[in-house]
Amino acid sequence: xxxxxxxxxxxxxxxxHKMRSILTMLGIIIGVGAVIIVVAIGQGGEAMLKSQITGxxxxxxMFYQPSDEEVRSNPNAFQQxxxxxxxxxxxxxxxxIKRVVATSTKISSARFQKDTADVSTTGINQAYLQLNQLKVxxxxxxxxxxxxxxxxxxxxxxxxxxxxxxxxxxVGKVIMIANQPIEIIGVLEKxxxxxAFGSMEVFLPFQTWRNIYGSSDFTQVTLQASSAEQxxxxxxxxxxxxxxxxxxxxxxxxxNMEEIAQGVGQVTKIMTLIIGSIAGISLFVGGxxxxxxxxxxxxxxxxxxGIRMALGAxxxxxxxxxxxxxxxxxxxxxxxxxxxxxxxSTIVSFFAGWPxxxxxxxxxxxxLFSMVxxxxxxxxxxxxAAKLDPIDSLRxx
Amino acid sequence: MxxxxxxxxxxxxxxxxxxxxxxxxxxxxxxxxxxxxGPSGSGKSTLMNIIGCLDKPxxxxxxxxxxxxxxxxxxxxxRVRNQSIGFVFQQFHLLPRxxxxxxxxxxxxxxxxxxxxxxxxxxxxxxxxxxxxRMDHLPxxxxxxxxxxVAIARSIVNKxxxxxADEPTGALDSKTSMDIMEQFRELNGEGVTxxxxxxxxxxxxxxxxxIMVRDGVIQSPAAMDRGRLT
Ligand SMILES: Nc1ncnc2c1ncn2[C@@H]1O[C@H](COP(=O)(O)OP(=O)(O)O)[C@@H](O)[C@H]1O
Ligand SMILES: [Mg+2]
Numbered sequence: 001x002x003x004x005x006x007x008x009x010x011x012x013x014x015x016x017h018k019m020r021s022i023l024t025m026l027g028i029i030i031g032v033g034a035v036i037i038v039v040a041i042g043q044g045g046e047a048m049l050k051s052q053i054t055g056x057x058x059x060x061x062m063f064y065q066p067s068d069e070e071v072r073s074n075p076n077a078f079q080q081x082x083x084x085x086x087x088x089x090x091x092x093x094x095x096x097i098k099r100v101v102a103t104s105t106k107i108s109s110a111r112f113q114k115d116t117a118d119v120s121t122t123g124i125n126q127a128y129l130q131l132n133q134l135k136v137x138x139x140x141x142x143x144x145x146x147x148x149x150x151x152x153x154x155x156x157x158x159x160x161x162x163x164x165x166x167x168x169x170x171v172g173k174v175i176m177i178a179n180q181p182i183e184i185i186g187v188l189e190k191x192x193x194x195x196a197f198g199s200m201e202v203f204l205p206f207q208t209w210r211n212i213y214g215s216s217d218f219t220q221v222t223l224q225a226s227s228a229e230q231x232x233x234x235x236x237x238x239x240x241x242x243x244x245x246x247x248x249x250x251x252x253x254x255x256n257m258e259e260i261a262q263g264v265g266q267v268t269k270i271m272t273l274i275i276g277s278i279a280g281i282s283l284f285v286g287g288x289x290x291x292x293x294x295x296x297x298x299x300x301x302x303x304x305x306g307i308r309m310a311l312g313a314x315x316x317x318x319x320x321x322x323x324x325x326x327x328x329x330x331x332x333x334x335x336x337x338x339x340x341x342x343x344x345s346t347i348v349s350f351f352a353g354w355p356x357x358x359x360x361x362x363x364x365x366x367x368l369f370s371m372v373x374x375x376x377x378x379x380x381x382x383x384x385a386a387k388l389d390p391i392d393s394l395r396x397x
Numbered sequence: 398m399x400x401x402x403x404x405x406x407x408x409x410x411x412x413x414x415x416x417x418x419x420x421x422x423x424x425x426x427x428x429x430x431x432x433x434x435g436p437s438g439s440g441k442s443t444l445m446n447i448i449g450c451l452d453k454p455x456x457x458x459x460x461x462x463x464x465x466x467x468x469x470x471x472x473x474x475x476r477v478r479n480q481s482i483g484f485v486f487q488q489f490h491l492l493p494r495x496x497x498x499x500x501x502x503x504x505x506x507x508x509x510x511x512x513x514x515x516x517x518x519x520x521x522x523x524x525x526x527x528x529x530x531r532m533d534h535l536p537x538x539x540x541x542x543x544x545x546x547v548a549i550a551r552s553i554v555n556k557x558x559x560x561x562a563d564e565p566t567g568a569l570d571s572k573t574s575m576d577i578m579e580q581f582r583e584l585n586g587e588g589v590t591x592x593x594x595x596x597x598x599x600x601x602x603x604x605x606x607x608i609m610v611r612d613g614v615i616q617s618p619a620a621m622d623r624g625r626l627t
Binding site: 005012013016303304306307308309310311312313314315316317390391394 | 446449451452471472475476478479480484486490491492494503504506507508551555
């Protein structure tokens, strides 16, 4: 007896009890759908987190982590900005490095008329604009002249505008930063995205920043490599160079992005696994529903089973018939569940701004898994059917 | 074709075992038309189930077509039922959700016959029992006599050498009963061995031989005569 024979037989007997079949499938639909949604959202979220951490355009950040000895010999090691002007120039000579973005940040107070706020003031070099788009919502961005001339102009964040200016247009106004006047030339766009939260910030050309704070050192250096492959090499060379220049062992370091991305992947994978298992439980419950209905079906069809046996069906053929029937039930439910999961995760990722990640592997395993559930939970009822005694079954009312 | 040697059958009912067949020996030749009669509860159906390989004897040997089938396993017995035996039951035992045609196709599904051939042979069998115009009807839309004819068509479709009918006319009026018996007579005329269990002497008259069963034993013709005399 062929598989197709069994399939059409099971379809017709599922059709004979439409309502019951659909309700039974519902458990599988929801279970498979939930698993797919969790996996897809997990993968989408992971992809988004990774892309945020590794930063755009093959960049890597340098940081300064003085050893205990250095701190002992120079107790101010932590207070000082670790990157000098010469360091930046030296770094720019490394062939793998395309750009060196250097910034310095200090927290100080900003005042406009009577309102004050604590702001983080960041002095940026011109390369910064190449890498980070400072999108301006009002006014204009920095020009080369602003950098070269060290003009007393600045961009403020949306949040700071709300704090100091309320509804007023701040462009052209002068605010006091660390008691020095700065003319506002533009307001940055409100940050978007799931993890973005507004902070009170002022951006200044580095020259300007230096004039205000009297320090020509940088607190933060980001390297941009010519290509993604050269990123790690560039980072290692840069760290070695700075350690040589400063006569330190390994105080200058680069963050290993790969490691961090892996770590994030690990975390999201574990999260997906945990939530996925909870969704899996609903699939399990769906499977029990299938088993339950199949047991009822076997009892109801005892006489049919007796007739089939009298006509020459072997126990194996009866077993197969009911296994395929429960598998058909879960397979249809599984396919509908995939459609549901796919649709839902596409909608979710659309609104969250993630890539939608329902891979063909997920779809395939959804199909296979629902078939396995059908076989697994059909085993008990099918076995019950196959074990029936033909004479007793024929007599069954 | 059928040989039973000292067949016994007992059922365990709780702790008690009840002996339904108590040593039945019997021989039926190919092409015979045999009626089995006897009072209710005498063990006729039990005997038919053993002959039909639906059940195994407790003791004794059963030879079907020269093969000792008493020790066949379930799978082998299923094959024998499928290939060598056609069943007709008092309650028709058609599958209610299948059309007459699909019901007749059933035994051929388990014989592994292709869809096309199945349909052709099922149509042929239904034509033979005079139901060519009822092929697409569900059992519910058929009269008792028509249902039983579908069952007969189903029983012959795998071309078995033996047809077993346990009270095939028990649920039919006498006119329809005679129609059904005519069908069996026709099949017997083609060389098929027919065994019919019945209570009615008009039905038994179609057979060339009548076997009387009482309390799980066959009454010898002499005993039958004695029974008739008293
Ligand atoms: N599976 C069984 N378990 C217990 N007793 C049975 C079983 N099958 C038949 N019997 C008993 O065997 C006896 C003969 O039954 P049966 O062969 O159906 O008689 P008949 O067909 O001649 O009326 C009855 O008393 C019945 O109760
Ligand atoms: Mg009986």
